[in-house]
Amino acid sequence: MTTKAQRQHLVRELLAAHEIASQSQLVELLAERSVAVTQATVCRDLDEMGVAKMRTAGRTVYAVPEADAPEALPANTLRRVLGDWVLDVRWSDNLVVLRTPPGSAHVVASAIDRSNLDGVIGTIAGDDTLLVVADSVTGGAAVASHCRVLADL
Structure with a gap:
């Protein structure tokens, strides 16, 4: 059984490694790593982690704010x-x-x-x-x- 902290750590890794455009896509990627979750759980995790959708190259994908990133945006x-x-x-x-x-x-x-x-x-x-x-x-x-x-x- 995966703990919430372990699951959220894996979500961060997946978001860094893949352009994930939907929660269902994230649920599938987690399942491939033997982490069975519902879309509602993923939604709560993304919200707690401060994940936002950002536009990149014409697509909208989930992005995790960097903890070490400078506070101010250009x-x-x-x-x-x-x-x-x-x-x-x-x-x-x-x-x-x-x-x-x-x-x-x-x-x-x-x-x-x-x-x-x-x-x-x-x-x-x-x-x-x-x-x-x-x-x-x-x-x-x-x-x-x-x-x-x-x-x-």
Whole structure:
């Protein structure tokens, strides 16, 4: 029997070695290594591990954030992520709401969180909507404006 920690370690190895586009594909790869799990278990593991779907060469695949990676994303990476995924930007007071295609909000939220964007306290992501909280000095209007520029909206 494989423990949760062992299973998640194997998931990290599989994600590093393969371009995995679906949870069912990951379930199959785990089964090939004698680890029988349900798709629901894989879903929970990916969520706990902070795994996100990222676009690579025209495909969307799962990617594990690197623990040793620098905290801040380069500005061009944030621009690319917002340009690829953000459909709409609105604000009120110190809150900014970004709309994305279904299932993509967490990708944008993670990029914003890792970018150290000026004036941003943090993000909360749903399925196709994320909330960006701006500090009271910068305000939502300035953060929304900057996000619009980065997303080319």
